Amino acid sequence: MTVDVSDADQVDRAVEEVVRERGRLDVVVHAAGVDDPEAKQWIADALLDERPPDVLTRLDGAAWQRVMRVNLDGTFHVLRAALRVMAPHRSGAIVTVGSSSAFDAPPGYPHYAASKAGAHALSQAVAKEAIAFGVRVNTVAPGPTDTGMAARTPAALRQDLADPRVRPYATAGEIADVALFLASDEAVNLVGAVLLANGGRFTV
Template identity: 45%
Template sequence: MIKDKIALITGAASGIGAAICALFVDEGARVAAIDHSASAKDEDDAAALCLRVDVADADAVRTAFADVERELGPIDMVVHAAGVDDPAIKDLAFHQTSSREPVLTLPAVSGEQWRRMQAVNLDGTFFVLQAAAELMIPRQSGAIVLIGSEAAVHGLAGLPHYSASKGGVHALMRSAAKELAPQGIRVNAIAPGVIDTPMSRRSHAIFQGAVPAPLGRLGEPVEIAKVALFLVSDLASYVVGEVINVDGGRLAC
């Protein structure tokens, strides 16, 4: 489906992003793995190109896209999986539930914590989306997938700033999809439920205790990667502006 295509994937060093990289490589794509950590450069040997980039830095993102095109050729698809959570606020929520208190973290979120969450999760998404669009519009082709969250769909007590950032991702995706579809570029998003990643493991029992979905288990990163593969492929050629919930049925409950 994507053999010999050029794919740029952010958040590529762990979790969902790493699973997407691995699957796309297996499917024959030439993958540029982007992450803020050194492991993006040191550990992802299967990728055709690995770059260390902070997606909250607009200039760094634009430079990374240019570097990928110079080294590998025109980018056909982008999957933006980079994002952060807030372990300190998660710990507070866990303490509250462990003490049989209601979850109330909103007053404790500092301005710095709020700004960092928006800078990476929302600003970073905008910068990646904008850089991709600038290169794809002249070619009138491309596919972009943003990784949102079920927290954007129904909110998440304990992480108000995370929910807000991912809600922004979903809204940005829909707006961009309407603008870019006439340019031959499809934009969609995936809203994962609770997936077994390092980030979700930091959520303690406060979030994982509420996991039981109809399937009765956590999701695996590769299950998100498979949906991303579908969305960038020609199998999804008429899918535009959609948020695909991949949550084992949690939103159906």
């Protein structure tokens, strides 16, 4: 199915359809997210000109809201829809995909970093509520990862994010492995965790 996670009705319908077909919902990995290509280009231009990025003063409300609607509102919609059907069964695992940007808040990413930090806090707050109903909620927070979104990153910015002292960009499969672990019975004692998967770029 194609689902716009910023639309609560679409999310609810998708979950209802899964339950109709399968009878229950056991695992949800919420990996939908967006960045801001225009802001990324501004950062890349600043790097090439050897000047600090100027993003916030140029950022309009529409760009801010787009990132918040998908990254933060979308996380709320998915968590709510999943918990509504998992809680009665007293079991389930939900994994949200956040970002290391929520911690290091790189310059030029105010809306992206804020949306992911909000998604982390939301997931942790819901985790404390959901575990009473047998549902575990955890988050994986990737660093730079080779995805379609990363492929659209301007070359200058992509090069700036590369660091020979740490692992290169993660593959999508490597991040998926972390999500699968968090959803598995091996992670039964992890509740409200935010696992950094950033190749050693920093720790918290």
